[in-house]
Amino acid sequence: MCLGIPGKVVKTFREHDVLMGKVDFSGVTKQVCLEHVPEVKIGEYVLVHVGFALSHIDEKEAELVFDFLKTMNQLDELEAPSPRDGSS
Amino acid sequence: MKYLDEYRDPEAAEKLAAAIARTVTRPWTIMEVCGGQTHTIVKYGIDEVLPEAIDLVHGPGCPVCVTALEMIDRAHAIASRPGVIFCSFGDMLRVPGSRGDLLQLKSQGADVRIVYSPLDAVTLAAANPERQVVFFAIGFETTAPPNAMAVWLAKRRGLKNFSVLVSHVLVPPSITAILQSPGNRVQGFLGPGHVCTVMGYEEYIPIAEHYGVPIVITGFEPVDMLQGVLWTVRQLEAGTATVENQYSRAVRPEGNLQSRKLIEDVFEICDRKWRGVGIIPKSGFKLRYEYRDHDAERLFEVEDIETQESGECISGQVLRGLKKPHHCAAFGKSCTPQTPLGATMVSSEGACAAYYAYGRHLAGRSPRADTPAQLVQIGGGK
Numbered sequence: 001m002c003l004g005i006p007g008k009v010v011k012t013f014r015e016h017d018v019l020m021g022k023v024d025f026s027g028v029t030k031q032v033c034l035e036h037v038p039e040v041k042i043g044e045y046v047l048v049h050v051g052f053a054l055s056h057i058d059e060k061e062a063e064l065v066f067d068f069l070k071t072m073n074q075l076d077e078l079e080a081p082s083p084r085d086g087s088s
Numbered sequence: 089m090k091y092l093d094e095y096r097d098p099e100a101a102e103k104l105a106a107a108i109a110r111t112v113t114r115p116w117t118i119m120e121v122c123g124g125q126t127h128t129i130v131k132y133g134i135d136e137v138l139p140e141a142i143d144l145v146h147g148p149g150c151p152v153c154v155t156a157l158e159m160i161d162r163a164h165a166i167a168s169r170p171g172v173i174f175c176s177f178g179d180m181l182r183v184p185g186s187r188g189d190l191l192q193l194k195s196q197g198a199d200v201r202i203v204y205s206p207l208d209a210v211t212l213a214a215a216n217p218e219r220q221v222v223f224f225a226i227g228f229e230t231t232a233p234p235n236a237m238a239v240w241l242a243k244r245r246g247l248k249n250f251s252v253l254v255s256h257v258l259v260p261p262s263i264t265a266i267l268q269s270p271g272n273r274v275q276g277f278l279g280p281g282h283v284c285t286v287m288g289y290e291e292y293i294p295i296a297e298h299y300g301v302p303i304v305i306t307g308f309e310p311v312d313m314l315q316g317v318l319w320t321v322r323q324l325e326a327g328t329a330t331v332e333n334q335y336s337r338a339v340r341p342e343g344n345l346q347s348r349k350l351i352e353d354v355f356e357i358c359d360r361k362w363r364g365v366g367i368i369p370k371s372g373f374k375l376r377y378e379y380r381d382h383d384a385e386r387l388f389e390v391e392d393i394e395t396q397e398s399g400e401c402i403s404g405q406v407l408r409g410l411k412k413p414h415h416c417a418a419f420g421k422s423c424t425p426q427t428p429l430g431a432t433m434v435s436s437e438g439a440c441a442a443y444y445a446y447g448r449h450l451a452g453r454s455p456r457a458d459t460p461a462q463l464v465q466i467g468g469g470k
Contacts, residue, residue: 003124004230004282004308004338006091016245018237026089033207036233036346045091047285047338050177051205052234054347055285055338057091062337065315069100072107 004047006057007032009040023048091337095309096132104314105137108321115141116324118317119266119409120278121259123150123437124308130442132310138317145273145409148262148365149280151227151255152179152435153407156361157395159255160185163224165390166253167198172388173216175209176224178202179435184428186396206238206252213242213250222384225252228259230282232373233347236354239375239382251384256373257360259283260291265368267299271410276320278313279305281335286351288343292331300329307335354379363431364404403430406439413443420444 007023012034014020023032023046030051037046037053046053120126126146129135135144148154164185167174174190181191181202194200199219203209206223213221225235235252242250259280266272279292284305296303302323306316316334323329333339351373360372375383400418405411413419413432423429425441432438436445 004285006089008090016241018241030204033205033234033237035237036344036350038346047282049230049282050234051207052237054230054233054282055340055344058337062091064336065095065311065334066100068315069103072103 004049004054006045007048008045009034009042012040012042021053023053092309095307095311097311100311101132101137101314104311104318108142108314108318109139111318111321111325112139112141113325115143116275116321117143117145117273117409118276118278118320118324119145119147119263119274120306120313121147121149121263122278122280122282122308123147123153123435123439123442124282125149125278125280125306125313126439127437127442128308128310128313130439130446130448133446134310134313134317142317142321144317146406146412146439147277147409148266148362148407149228149259149283150407150432150435150437150439151231151257152177152183153403153431153438154257154362154365155180155183155226155255155431156363157186157397158361158393159226159253160189161187161393161395162385162390163253164188164190164193165393166222166384166388167193167200169220169388171218171220173199173201173212173219173221174224175201175203175206175212175221177226179437180224180226182428182434183431184398184434186394206235207241210238210242210245210247210250213247214245217249219249220387221250222388223250223252224255226255226257228257228280228283229287229351230280230285232256232351232355233286233344236350239354239379240350242382243379248381251382251387252375253384254355254374255360256355257362258357258371258373260295261368261371262362262365264295264299265365265371266408267295267301269408271408274301274409276302276324277304278316278320279303279331281305281307281312281339284333284335284339284343286343286347288341288348289331289333289339290341296329296331302329303331305331305333305335305339307338362407364407398429401430403432403438403440406432413440414448416440420450 011022045057209223355373
């Protein structure tokens, strides 16, 4: 029920004075209400729930998970014993 | 698909699972609030790649599952009326009421329709002015903005033949009720990412502080969920209890202010009965007085509702995290998605339906009883 799917905004228009749009979900295009994400631009991504965009997906924040993983990798490398440690 | 595939990367998931294993030193019980998260856990076998010390219990966050039986029976009675077009999300149609489900009613000739969005029901009302269009407005805070928008739009367009049967529920009072229950064993929460896109997470801060439980607002893909578990475990091991936001690509601290304003305009907070749980004070939304002309409960008076639950079903305990689906004697036997005894076996977000769909009822497939699912399965999702 609380399913939210990211989709790309391909068109915006007004209907009954409400901001609407066409949103592409990997080839399937649906009509979506964009009234609560008025700042969104064509080509950007929104999180859609039952035909309604709840949130504008933040591209920079989306990278944070992977930045976190990179930091974890670096820590792993620091913690791993180097070959020299083994021989001495 | 952008913003989905990268969060299903097996290598990233494996690294996070390994980090969790390195961090944990003792047993912890963590509840994922949302039914969508339960689905991800079971689908990708996330519970099976975690150390045994981590017990993931499934929360009440399936709106279809917690909609009170009285409300299902009321929907049934309204949908039976001549001249009514009764619209609902698909999941609700097979939820067993005391006198059968909405799908059976449809097969008997009632005009029951599945809609993708509440806004589609408004369009249907505009196209059928001679009919009464009733939409079954269930859901958590996530679904409140589209439902509120439908009512607001119908009022503005003067569509007097559009009404909603409201059974909205709220997450914070439900997790507070879980924390206050005598048998509670939940020590940390994966918070409901999509609910928080709307409401933000500020209201969770006093809960974390008061009950001393970490709450990590978490997304719905495997990598999101494993990171959510890692952050929760780190807090549990360190003895801290704060709110963290793992799902920052979609969730801002204050949520969506426009959505919150519309919800405030259309709905007000009320006590709400949860199926299998009981009445939780201030745990739901009802329509404000200004929108009474669109309130199906007022427009279609239904009397003499006598509810009858299945005696075997333990879904109430499953929804409170006290039991898991395979603890039920009926699970996979007299209760299947084809013959559900309780709502948790109907909705795709119900814990019982998720366990059944991914074969947890089969011999040797009870959790922890077999070889952990291979991490390569993460990434194999649709």
